[in-house]
Amino acid sequence: MTPLFSLRSETSFGIGDFNDLKKAANWAHSVGLKLMQLLPVNDTTATGTWKDAYPYAAISVFALHPIYLHLPDIAVGAEALLEKYETQRAALNALEKVDYETTLDLKWQFIREIFPIAKEAVFSSEEYQKFYAVNENWLRPYACFCYFRDKYKTVDFSQWTEAAYSDELPEELKEKDAFLVHYFVQYHLHAQLTDAAAYAHAHQVVLKGDIAIGVYRNSVDVWVNKSLYNTNSQAGAPPDDFAVSGQNWGFPTYNWPEMKVEGYDWWRNRLGHTSQYFDAIRLDHVLGFFRIWSIPVSATQGILGHFEPAIPIDKNELYRIGVHFPLERLWKPFIHFEILKEIFVDSFDKVVSAYFEEKEEGIYLFKEAFSTQRKLVDYFDRQEKNTYNRWLLQSLMELLANVILLPVENEEEAFHFRFNMQHTSSFQYLNNEVKNGLLNLYDDYFFHRQNDLWKSEAMEKLPAIKNATNMLVCGEDLGFVPNSVPEVMQHLGLLGLYVQRMPKQLGSGFENLKNVPYLSVVSPSTHDTSTIRGWWLHLSRAGAQSFYNNALLQEGIAPAQADCPGWLNRLILQDHLQSPAMWSIFLMQDLLNNNDAFHFANVEDEQINHPENPNQYWQYRMPIELEQLADLKDFNQSLKEMIAQNGR
Structure with a gap:
C-alpha cells in the first residue's frame, strides 16, 4: 500500500502520477505482489495551499486530482512547451518530500499553456465524446464549481452569487476556457488512470482504491444537493490512544433518511464510478454506516x-x-x-x-x-x-x-x-x-442499548451500496467497534481489517494473526500509524519481549529498541503472510525496511499521517525511484522468495 503521491520515478514531476502506477505494477509483478492499494485520488483543491494535500477531503467524489496528471501524455506534438519546465521538474523530483503547492501550480501553468493548442482535437475526438456522455452528470457541476472557486477565490459557495447549482450555469459558461479546461483535464486523468489499471491487469496486479467516509464541507456534492448532508454537524471520531480529545474531520454528516428516499443513488453512483478504475475498494471508516460520531459546529474537538x-x-x-x-x-x-x-x-x-x-x-x-x-x-x-x-x-x-x-x-x-x-x-x-x-x-x-439500532442502520445502508458494484469491498473497521460489526461484515461478505498492534479484543497485547477469518485483510501498519520500525522503536521493553516470544514465536532475548533490523522487520512480514486472511497488505515503507539501507534517519519521517495532528502535511515520498528499485536484484529476489515460500 502506498499513497500515489508517494511514488517516485525518473519521469515524475515531484509527485507520483498515474503513469507511475505502470512502473509500480512492473515491480510488483516481478516480486510476486498481486495488489496495489492507494489512498483516495479525488480532487481536493479547496484552499490552494498545502492543506489540500489531505486526500480524505474531496471537493468532488467523482473528479480525479489534477496533480496526478502525467504531463508528457498531453504534450504530444508540443513537447517544446513542456521542455521549458524541465529544470523545475528535476528540482521538484529531487526533493525528499512532496512540495504540493509548487507542483500543482506548475502543472496547472502547463495545462493552461497546452489547452488552447490541444482542446479542439480532444473535444472533437470520439473517445472524449464517449467520456463526456457517461460522466456529464457530475462533470458539468464540477467544472462550474472549479470556475467559481477560482473566480471568487474561495470554495465557500455561500459567498458566491451562484450559491446553489442550476443546470443553466454550465450553459452560461460553455464558451469560457476557464470552465472547459476542467473537462479537458478530467478526460485526460480518466484516460491515464484507465490505461494504468489495464496495464496493471496485464501484469497480474489488481488495484485497490479508497472511498473516504466524508466529503469536504464546501464541495461540489454539497453545493449541488445540500439536502443530503447535515451541515450543522461535523463528522469525526471519539477519543482514543492516538487522539485523546477525539478527532474532528470537519465533514458534514450524511442525511441518511434523505439518501434512503433517493435509493442511496449518490452512494451507488459513487461506487459504480470508482469501479471503472479499481478491482477492490477500502470503505474508509465503515463504522460510519452503523453510526457516525457527530460534533456540533459550535465545537472544535x-x-x-x-x-x-x-x-x-x-x-x-x-x-x-x-x-x-x-x-x-x-x-x-x-x-x-x-x-x-x-x-x-x-x-x-x-x-x-x-x-x-x-x-x-x-x-x-x-x-x-x-x-x-x-x-x-x-x-x-x-x-x-x-x-x-x-x-x-x-x-x-x-x-x-x-x-x-x-x-x-x-x-x-x-x-x-x-x-x-x-x-x-x-x-x-x-x-x-x-x-x-x-x-x-x-x-x-x-x-448495550444501541446494538440493535446500529445493526439495523448498517443492514439498511450497506447492502444497497455494496450491490452497486462488483468490486471486492473491504471495510476499515478500527476504533470503537459496535458488537454487531463482525456479524454484519461476515453476513455481507465485507472484508474486515486486522492490524496486529491494534487487537480487536480489549486487553490483548496484539492480534493473533493465525486466528483471523479468511474474509479479512491483515496489515502491520496503516497510513495513520507508524511503520513497523517506528512502532518497534517506541515499544516498551516488556512489550517488545512479549511480542518477540509470543507473536513471532522466537526464543531468547528480543533485539534492543535502538532500531528494528531488517531481519526482524522481515519476520513480522512473514507472520502476516502466513495468516489465513485473503489479503496481506503492507505499506511500501514496511517492505523497503527489510533492507537496512532504506531506514530513514528520523523514523517519524516514515509515517504518512499523524492523526493527532490536525495540520498534518501529507508529503511522504519513497526514498528510491521505481526504476532503481527494479534494479535491486538481491532485495527483489529475497522479497519474491519470502512471498512465494509463504504461499502467497
Whole structure:
C-alpha cells in the first residue's frame, strides 16, 4: 500500500502520477505482489495551499486530482512547451518530500499553456465524446464549481452569487476556457488512470482504491444537493490512544433518511464510478454506516461529539439513579473555584476576570463571548501566537468540555453521554451514589442499548451500496467497534481489517494473526500509524519481549529498541503472510525496511499521517525511484522468495 503521491520515478514531476502506477505494477509483478492499494485520488483543491494535500477531503467524489496528471501524455506534438519546465521538474523530483503547492501550480501553468493548442482535437475526438456522455452528470457541476472557486477565490459557495447549482450555469459558461479546461483535464486523468489499471491487469496486479467516509464541507456534492448532508454537524471520531480529545474531520454528516428516499443513488453512483478504475475498494471508516460520531459546529474537538443515531438518556433515568439537583449541573461546564485555582495558579485573577463570571459563590460560568469552543478558537486566532496563549486556549477548551452529558438537539431533557465522562472533574465532584448510577448508565448507553439500532442502520445502508458494484469491498473497521460489526461484515461478505498492534479484543497485547477469518485483510501498519520500525522503536521493553516470544514465536532475548533490523522487520512480514486472511497488505515503507539501507534517519519521517495532528502535511515520498528499485536484484529476489515460500 502506498499513497500515489508517494511514488517516485525518473519521469515524475515531484509527485507520483498515474503513469507511475505502470512502473509500480512492473515491480510488483516481478516480486510476486498481486495488489496495489492507494489512498483516495479525488480532487481536493479547496484552499490552494498545502492543506489540500489531505486526500480524505474531496471537493468532488467523482473528479480525479489534477496533480496526478502525467504531463508528457498531453504534450504530444508540443513537447517544446513542456521542455521549458524541465529544470523545475528535476528540482521538484529531487526533493525528499512532496512540495504540493509548487507542483500543482506548475502543472496547472502547463495545462493552461497546452489547452488552447490541444482542446479542439480532444473535444472533437470520439473517445472524449464517449467520456463526456457517461460522466456529464457530475462533470458539468464540477467544472462550474472549479470556475467559481477560482473566480471568487474561495470554495465557500455561500459567498458566491451562484450559491446553489442550476443546470443553466454550465450553459452560461460553455464558451469560457476557464470552465472547459476542467473537462479537458478530467478526460485526460480518466484516460491515464484507465490505461494504468489495464496495464496493471496485464501484469497480474489488481488495484485497490479508497472511498473516504466524508466529503469536504464546501464541495461540489454539497453545493449541488445540500439536502443530503447535515451541515450543522461535523463528522469525526471519539477519543482514543492516538487522539485523546477525539478527532474532528470537519465533514458534514450524511442525511441518511434523505439518501434512503433517493435509493442511496449518490452512494451507488459513487461506487459504480470508482469501479471503472479499481478491482477492490477500502470503505474508509465503515463504522460510519452503523453510526457516525457527530460534533456540533459550535465545537472544535471530537470530545464534544456523540454517536448518531443513538437512543438517548432521558431525565427519568437520571432521577432514578439519585440525580435530585438541576440537570444543568451535568450538561453545563462545571467550573469550580478550586479547579480554576489548580489550573491557572498565578494567572487566576487575570484569567477569571477575562473569561468567566461568577454564577454563585465558588461556581463560575464562561462569559457569553467565550461560551463555545468555536468562539474561543476564533478569539485566539486574533491574538498573539505564543506559548502562553496556546496553553491558555487548551486549558479553556478542556474546561468547556468538562461536562458529563450533552443535550440532544430539539429534545427536551434528553441527553447523550460525553465520552470518558468518568475522567472529568465534573464527575469527581459528585457523590458516590450518583457516580455509580452514572457509570451503570454510561455502560448501558455505549455497550448495550444501541446494538440493535446500529445493526439495523448498517443492514439498511450497506447492502444497497455494496450491490452497486462488483468490486471486492473491504471495510476499515478500527476504533470503537459496535458488537454487531463482525456479524454484519461476515453476513455481507465485507472484508474486515486486522492490524496486529491494534487487537480487536480489549486487553490483548496484539492480534493473533493465525486466528483471523479468511474474509479479512491483515496489515502491520496503516497510513495513520507508524511503520513497523517506528512502532518497534517506541515499544516498551516488556512489550517488545512479549511480542518477540509470543507473536513471532522466537526464543531468547528480543533485539534492543535502538532500531528494528531488517531481519526482524522481515519476520513480522512473514507472520502476516502466513495468516489465513485473503489479503496481506503492507505499506511500501514496511517492505523497503527489510533492507537496512532504506531506514530513514528520523523514523517519524516514515509515517504518512499523524492523526493527532490536525495540520498534518501529507508529503511522504519513497526514498528510491521505481526504476532503481527494479534494479535491486538481491532485495527483489529475497522479497519474491519470502512471498512465494509463504504461499502467497
